[in-house]
Amino acid sequence: KVTDFSYCFDNSTVSSIPNGLFDNCSLVTDFSYCFRSTHITAIPANLFDNCAAVTTFKGCFNNCKSISSIPAGLFVNNTLVDDFEDCFRSCTSLTSVPTGLFDNCTAVTDFEECFRSCAALTSIPAGLFDNCAHVSTFKSCFRQCRDLDGDAPELWLSHSTANGTDCFYNCTGLDNYASIPASWK
Secondary structure (H helix, E strand, O other): OOOEOOOOOOOOOOOOOOOOOOOOOOOOOEOOOOOOOOOOOOOOOOOOOOOOOOOEOOOOOOOOOOOOOOOOOOOOOOOOOOEOOOOOOOOOOOOOOOOOOOOOOOOOOEOOOOOOOOOOOOOOOOOOOOOOOOOOEOOOOOOOOOOOOOOOOOHHHHOOOOEOOOOOOOOOOOOOHHHOOHHHO
């Protein structure tokens, strides 16, 4: 009957997440800062599969410096989520984001600082935010992701009303960096 896991395990010595940890938590709505600043190295692929009522993952894996990848389909059943602010911020070992990570998250409005300071991140998958039509902010979403290569998604075209301030700040390795509007870099 738990509905709130906000700040659970926050800033703890937790180094692994057991499979099935939240399997019986179908009523949970809040995972804000749940694993922030832990020592986890991997995220189980089906971690949130039975948590369809979740509305926020704000800061959930923030500052988990040992995570190098995100499992495909991690949020596949989380269709009510509206907030991913700070979710993977400062995951400095994160090298990739799976294609389609947010495909079923059609209610999302906030990606502010979601991947900020993920210094090892090398690319952004095409269409990562295509199904997220209601986003109001991408502010600093990829700020300080200095190793990004290839093209940045043209979020300023597909999400023209969203706040994109500093979204690609200091991402000068992007092939299309020069064409990114000044307000987005």
